[in-house]
Amino acid sequence: MEWLSYLPALSRGALITAGITLSAIAIGAVAAFAAGIARVEGGRALSLVALCYTELFRGTSLLVQLFWFYYALPLVGISFEPVATGILVLSLHVGAYGSEIVRGALQSVSVQQHEAARALNFGRAQTLLHISLPQALVEMMPAFGNLAIETLKLSSLVSLISIADLTFRAQSIRNLTLDSAGVYSLTLVGYFAMSLVLMLIMRLIERLVRRGAAFPRAAHS
Amino acid sequence: MPFSKIAGLSAIALAAGLSAAGATTLKDVKDQGYIRVATANEVPYSYMKDDGTSAGIGPDVANAVLKKLGVAEANWSVTPFGTLIPGLKAKRFDFVAAEQNISPERCKQVSFTEPNSSYGEGLLVKKGNPKKLTTYADIAKDPSLKVAVVSGANNIDFLRAVGVKDSQVIFITANADALATVQSRADAYAATELTVASLAKGQANVEQVAPFTDPVVNGKPVRNFGGFAFRPEDKELRDAFNAALVEFRKSEDYKKILGTYGLSEASIKAAAERKVEDLCAGK
Numbered sequence: 001m002e003w004l005s006y007l008p009a010l011s012r013g014a015l016i017t018a019g020i021t022l023s024a025i026a027i028g029a030v031a032a033f034a035a036g037i038a039r040v041e042g043g044r045a046l047s048l049v050a051l052c053y054t055e056l057f058r059g060t061s062l063l064v065q066l067f068w069f070y071y072a073l074p075l076v077g078i079s080f081e082p083v084a085t086g087i088l089v090l091s092l093h094v095g096a097y098g099s100e101i102v103r104g105a106l107q108s109v110s111v112q113q114h115e116a117a118r119a120l121n122f123g124r125a126q127t128l129l130h131i132s133l134p135q136a137l138v139e140m141m142p143a144f145g146n147l148a149i150e151t152l153k154l155s156s157l158v159s160l161i162s163i164a165d166l167t168f169r170a171q172s173i174r175n176l177t178l179d180s181a182g183v184y185s186l187t188l189v190g191y192f193a194m195s196l197v198l199m200l201i202m203r204l205i206e207r208l209v210r211r212g213a214a215f216p217r218a219a220h221s
Numbered sequence: 222m223p224f225s226k227i228a229g230l231s232a233i234a235l236a237a238g239l240s241a242a243g244a245t246t247l248k249d250v251k252d253q254g255y256i257r258v259a260t261a262n263e264v265p266y267s268y269m270k271d272d273g274t275s276a277g278i279g280p281d282v283a284n285a286v287l288k289k290l291g292v293a294e295a296n297w298s299v300t301p302f303g304t305l306i307p308g309l310k311a312k313r314f315d316f317v318a319a320e321q322n323i324s325p326e327r328c329k330q331v332s333f334t335e336p337n338s339s340y341g342e343g344l345l346v347k348k349g350n351p352k353k354l355t356t357y358a359d360i361a362k363d364p365s366l367k368v369a370v371v372s373g374a375n376n377i378d379f380l381r382a383v384g385v386k387d388s389q390v391i392f393i394t395a396n397a398d399a400l401a402t403v404q405s406r407a408d409a410y411a412a413t414e415l416t417v418a419s420l421a422k423g424q425a426n427v428e429q430v431a432p433f434t435d436p437v438v439n440g441k442p443v444r445n446f447g448g449f450a451f452r453p454e455d456k457e458l459r460d461a462f463n464a465a466l467v468e469f470r471k472s473e474d475y476k477k478i479l480g481t482y483g484l485s486e487a488s489i490k491a492a493a494e495r496k497v498e499d500l501c502a503g504k
Contacts, residue, residue: 009271071304074311082298082313118274162259162313172269172299174397175262178420 003182006173013169014190020083020154020165021198024090028151029144030216031095036102041128064156065089070161086158093172094151101143105136137209145202149195156191166190229336244454245315247290247461255294257314258283261302263371263396264419265482266338266447269299278338279318281478282469283449289465301394303373304331307479316455316462320447322375328501332453334463335470336446336500338479339492343417344412344430345403356434358383358485360409369393369407375445376411377457382438396420403427413445415483446492446500 020084031053038050057065069085080088109132159168170187174180250256260267260280267418269278275297287295300308305317307358309331320340323333344354352366353359360366361384368385370376372392380390391407393399399410403424410417414433421429449466451459470474470493479489 070313071307071311074313079312160301160304162300162308164299168299170261171395171397173271175264175268175395176271178397178400178424180397180401 003186006183006186009169009173010166010186010190013164013166014194016164017155018165018194020086020090020158021155023087024151024155025148026096027087027091028094028098031091032098032102035095035099036106039099039103040106041052041124054096054099055091061152062093063160065093066157066161082161082163086161086163090151090155090158094147098147101140101147105139106132108139109135134212141206143210145206147200148198148202152195152198153191223290232438244457246457250292250315250458254294254462256287257293257296257298259298259300259305259308259314259317259319259321261305262299263302263319263416264417268319269297278479278482279320282337282475285317285474286462286465286469289469290461302371309450317450321450322445323448323497324375324501325501325503331450332456332459333448333450333497333501334459334466335497336448336492336495337466338447338484339488340412340445340484341435342376342443343412343414343433345399345412345417345420345427346408347403348426348428350428350430354409354430355432357385357411357436360389364389367391367407369399369402369410371412379436379438379443380411383436400424400427418483432497444491446495
């Protein structure tokens, strides 16, 4: 069957897609927590910086961001490798969305919890680390699961800055074979399979986080 | 932000800007051991085979010329046709081997070598050519007809020159889109004769318009002259490559490469007869 001959090239692309997606999720999570916590707990200046970052990256098109970092920034002498550009921009983009998830979940921790923490003489950092975050994390997980899968699908845009990901491979094979139906069908299956795996990973993390919240570590016993 | 920090940042930005302004020379490339080249994935001009190696008129000739220059390796990247020149200017690669037509507009942006190939225009239509098209001007005659072109390709200029309205044009991003497009949203796909021929080969639902009359612009039928594009500041590199290319054009190997990809004896001769200066000047 002809479709089988596409598999080696497509799987090479799928590996790149997986690598870029996982890196972007990891770095994006750091950005999301940094910006989200800064919005809630940071002082005025820090909170404003976080707000600017979130709105800038959430409010502009990811494709245009990629093109800007890839084609415009080098004109003033700042240039990153294609893969680094792709991971950086994708991370910042999903990190901006993630920061709103972090902010929302942190703010949903009830006032009484904060009052109780203060009554126990917890500092701000201790309250965040031992009271707010463990509860907020559980709230964040379903939304983060969504965002992780969204990241996988958004990663197809990096094919347009010459990164040989799954979509890029599909376009190349299609260009040679002119078989749009076969190539695109296989590519869809590829993305779906990867998103299933990603979903399972996120469920696993969610379970771990839930267990942690139900039995909080005895921080100050 | 304190002033000292701003000053520090601008100093870094300035230093980075200055380093970016330096030209890439043949020596740089040789020291580095490789040169970065871009193609647009257009069979048969320049494309990547599924094993990741480059092929096509542009890449095959480029590889031969680079070998003569003593450049050991070429790093190929594939990028959409419309981003070839932006990518070159952003230093994503050192030159473009995609047989871009040497046009006055492009000459303002990049520095071309002497022509590497010459080719005419073509039209891809549904099987049986239901609209009886024989040249680009036929599309202009009926405003209800739609024609597809690849975004960033120069065929749009020829279409406009013979009177095709922008409202009749459908932009696509790659040649592979053309097959589905001429069977649905467009009545024809305008591209070069070789592109159309390679798309139509073995297809049951589409065909290449034949006989086809090349569009007449400014009183003479248009021909394309494809060349390699370099950054204007890399003059030394471009000149070295150009000299080796002109030398290579005289060889049998060169004729063999172009022949393999379907270029006629006449087209091969035509390429060597035109000067890049004249093409840039619109002559």
